[in-house]
Amino acid sequence: MKINQWMTVAALSVSAVFSTSTLAEDPMKVGFVYVGPVGDHGWSYEHDQGRLEMEKYFKGKVETTFVENVPEGADAERVITQLAKSGNEVIFTTSFGFMNPTAKAAKRFPKVTFEHATGYKMDKNLGTYVLRTYEGRYVSGVAAGMATKTNTLGYIATFPIPEVIRDINATYLGAKSVNPDIKLKIVWVNTWYDPGKESDAANALMDQGADIIIQHTDSPAPLIAAEKRGMMGIGQASDMSHFAPKAHMFSVRDHWAPHYIKSVQAVMDGTWKSEDYWGGLKDELLQIVSINPSLPEEIKTAISTTEAKIISGEIVPFTGPMKDNQGKEMIAAGHSLTDQELASVMWYVEGIDAKIPN
Template structure:
C-alpha cells in the first residue's frame, strides 16, 4: 500500500461515522366511526394530526376507521400490533376486551384504551371528563328552555353515558327546578338517520333543547329545522347549527397524545388511568350562543370557572338515586372508581336505563 493510501486510510478511520437516522416511532389508532363524523372519531383524528405536526419525522402514524366493536376490533388491533406499531390507541368503550386480549399477547407494545377500566403493565386507560362539559350543558339548557323539557340522545347504557345524562340533569336542575330530561336510546355511536329520528322523537315529546351522545351533527340540524336548541358533541359543531347551536363540548386529545408518545419515547411511560377535564383544557366549552342574555351567559361562565378551579364537582353529595336511596353523602364527592362504574340515575330522572 502506498504512503498516500495509508495516510488516507488513517484519516478515514479517525473521522466520526455519519449518524444513522433513527426509525420513527410507529403509532396506531383505532376509531369506531369515520373520521368525517365531525364528532368523536373526528376529534381523535385531530389529535393524531397534532401528534404528527409536533413530532414530525420522529413518528409515523396510521389509523383504521369504522371499526365495529367486537371481533372486528380484535382483528384490527392485532394487525396493528403485527405491523410493528410501538404505541396503539383504541378509542371506544367496546374496544376494551379486544384491546386487553391483544395487549396480553404483545407485552412489548404500549396500548392505551379510551373510556375503559381494564389495565395491565402495558395497557393504560384514558378518557375526557365529559360529565364536566355535560353539567355546563345542563346549566345552559336549563336557562334557555321554554318547555322545561330537555332531550338526550343516548348511544349505549355504559357508565360514561349514564353519568353524562345525570350530569346534564343535575346542571339543569340547579337553575331550573321544573326541568324534565327525556332520553332516547339510539344504540349506535354514528348513524345520522337514526340520530335525526331520535331528535325528532324527543322534540315531538316537547323537548326544545337536544343533547346528544352520538357523533354526527344530524341532531343539531334537526333541532335547527324545528327552531329548537342543540348541543355539539365532541367537536365544535357550531357551523352546522347556526341559530340552534347552544354550545359545543369539545374533546381536545392533542396534549394527551403528545405527552403519552413522548413518555413512550423516553421509556418513562407507566400504566395508569388518565382523566382530563376543563382544568387542563382537554374538555373545552366553545361557541356559546350569543342569544343568551348577559345574565344567562354570566351564570354559564361562572359554572365553567368553578369546575375548572375545582370549587365545583358535579357529583358532590347529597345525591340520591331514582329510588330515593342515598348514594353520596352530603359533603362527599364520588371517586373516579365510583364514577367509572355508575349504573344508576339520580333522583328526579323519570327515564329508565335499559337492561
C-alpha cells in the same frame, strides 16, 4: 492486514454505522383505532385531529396510522392485532367496546404500549384515558335549564355504559340547579354514529316537548333537526356551530392532542407507566367553544361562571348527599365520587323519570 481485507472490514464498519444511524432515525410508529369515520364531525373526528396535531408536534419523529369504522368486537381484535404486527410501538384504541380486544392484544404483544379510551382494564403495557365529559354536560345542563321554555330537555343516548349514564346524570344535575321544574327525556339509539337514527331521535324528543337537544352521538344531525324546527341544541365532541348557526348554543369540544403528545413522549423517553388518566376542563382537554352570541347575557354569563367554578373545584357535580331515582342514597353527604367510583356509575339520579335499559 492485506489491502482488500482492510477495505472489507472498513466497508462493514461503515455499513454497521449507517444501519445503526438509519435505525435511530426511523420514526416511531403509532396506531389509532376509531369506532366511527374520521368525518363524523364528533368523537372520531376529534381523536383524528389529536393524532394530526401530535404528528405535527413531533416533526417527523412519529409516523401514524389509523383505521376507521371499526366495529366493537372480533373485528376490533383483528385490527388491533394487525397494527401490533405491523410494527406500531404505541396503539390507541378509542371506544369503550374496544376494551376487551385491547386487553387481549396487550397480553399477546407485551413490548407494545397500549392505551384504551373510556375503559377500566389495565396491564403493565395497557393504560386507560378518559375525559371528564360530565363536566361539560353539567355546564350544558345549566345553560339548557335556563334557556328552555317547555322545561323539557331531550337527551340522545348511545349505549348504557357508565360514561353515558354519568353524562345524563350530570346534564340533569346542572339543569336542576337552575330550574326546579326541569324534566329530561331520553331516547336510546344504540349507535355512536348514524345520522338517520340521530335525526329521528331528535325529532321524537321534540315531539315529546323537548325544546333543547343534548346528544351523546357524534353527527351534527340532531342539531340540524333542531334548527329545522326552531329549537336549540348543544354540539358534541367538536365545534358544530357551522352546521346549525341558529340552533347551536355552544359545543363541548374534546381536545385529545395534549394527552397523545404526553403519552408518546413518555414512551420515547422510557418513562411511560400504566395509569388511569382523567382529563377535563381544568386540563383544557375538554373545552367550551363557540358560544352563540345571540344567547341572553345571563345565559352566557352562567356558562362561563359554571365552567370557572368547575375548574376551581367550587362545583364538583357528583357530591353528596345524592340519591338515585329509586330513593336510595348513593353518595353520602360531603363525599365526592372518586374516579374509580365515577367509572362504575350505573344509576340515575333522583328526579330522572326513566329506567336504564339492559
